[in-house]
Amino acid sequence: MSEGTKRDSGGRVLLWVFAEHDGERLARVSTEVLGRARELAVELNGEVWGILLGFGVRGLCDELICHGADAVLLGNDPVFAGHDIGVYCRALTDAVLEHDPAAVLMGATDTGRDLAPRVAARLGTGLTSDCVALGVQHETGMLLQVKRGYSGEMLYTYVCPEHRPQMATVAPGALKAGPRDTLRQGRVVPLPVSKPGEEPMITVLRDEKKEAVELNPEEAGVVVACGRGIGGLDGFRRLEQFAGLLGAAVVGTKEITDCGWLPESRLVGQTGITVKPELYVACGVSGAVQHTCGMWDSGVIVAINKDPKAEIFRIADYGIVADVNQVIPALIAELRKRQGLGGSGAGG
């Protein structure tokens, strides 16, 4: 039995988490996936391995172990410095063939979206994208991969019964990172580096990162969301100002990221990130389920929209039926007044 649990030579089920990093820090989504993999490993009596590729990244091994890895498969070599998908794909597929993990998980990020399907196709296995939950089926040990459906509202659970490894990408913000345990112990397994020769598949000519975004919406306590109702760029600039005064991260609906006012990393909903802040202020957001499925677990939801029939009011704790471009300037003025008078409590 146990078709879902191929074992490595040590006899334990291996759950692999591909670790994304910028050379210095682990991507948050990687810690989130590690956190869940750790819980699943307990159910399966298995091991979590972090897969770490890069150059000069040995220091991140401890980080992976603190976040739940039992072992780190480390490829620390100049060939991995360029983040070339072809090189990564080859290293990862070779490692899979050698160690036979039951599952390979990674974040649904630019890198994950490029790498996971390439690896899955090379290995001839299944892949479920943008999972919002992961579980284990008790009878079979198979990985339950939960993703949102077309409308965003339904949740669909997929399994990969016959092919291994089971592969999934996980939506950033959907899973919860475990506590960072600095006392955890783990081992480092070196990843043999295949000899160079494979020409890089694409050459990066230039990278132009927008100014570092100060606040990560998945971590922010307060999030201000911009929808189509904002009208124009002037309205959007005011919304940014309002968010700045609130100490909030700015996110948007698809219309807003499609027109380029916000990068795609700020898209909340079915095709983007999931956020659960204490306070979510939806400005000119209609409340289509493709958006709300990424935020409805927020603590307090405020909706400002001039259309009283807007769907967003159905999930709001506080509703304001008014033109968002009249309310936001008033909010900015009032916030300034209160903050100028000595900050919190002054206006109460």
Next chain:
Amino acid sequence: MSGYAGLRMGDGGEEVRMELIVCVKQVPAEGRGAIDPVTGALKRESAPAVINPEDLCAIEEGLLLKERNGARVTVLSMGPPQAEKALREALAMGVDKAVLLCDRSFAGADTLVTSYVLARAIRRLGQYDLVLCGRRSADGNTAQVGPELAERLGVPQVTAVRGLTVRGDRLLAERALELGSQWVEAKLPAVVTVSRRVNTPRQASVEDILLACREKEVAVWGAEELGIDGSSRSFLRPATRLESAMLPERKERRGELLSGSPDELARALLDRFEQRQLVR
């Protein structure tokens, strides 16, 4: 190994001709389906089928390359017989050739199967320079088919492209990434997936649509035409299986409606934030 046809970049302005392949999928029109009164889920079968929006951009990008560099554009779609409509639309827009990949045994395909069938069809078409796909479909939304197809063809993939030029045997592309833009170069042949902002797809005229329906041909290839038989039929079995579906419960909201002038609203809202200690 791959089918690079060789670019004939004209030094003296002679005809330059690339072979371009565009892969498209029919999806339910956005925001058009009925909502199931029981589950609250969108009933996708009730929505009219259209070409996936990003796939339309892929067709447009192919046509722009044809106009700039000289190319033949072939459009492929794997789908049920009704998907022929999508191919006729593509023909009306100006593509040169259309092939529907249709077979009972393709039903229920996941991305692994889809990429296999598309790769077989591309091999059958012969030499090619560039395959264009939409970055992701509006319904399945996996963004997997492009990279999986690139892997099966053994060529580079350049995903999330919002600007594309071809020069000689190389492509230059601007990618729209989460944190900004990236400019890359890749050797042809390659698979490119385009994002919505790459262009604005043209609208076919009524005459073109009528012409495409009356006079243009859509070839139909099934498993047999693609040489999928015997042991290779196992590639048509999806690796992933839908196990269950559920409608998650949502938190009940108290729902207080605030009213007043903008200034009154601002004060009322910020008072509540402070009472609940939501802002510092």
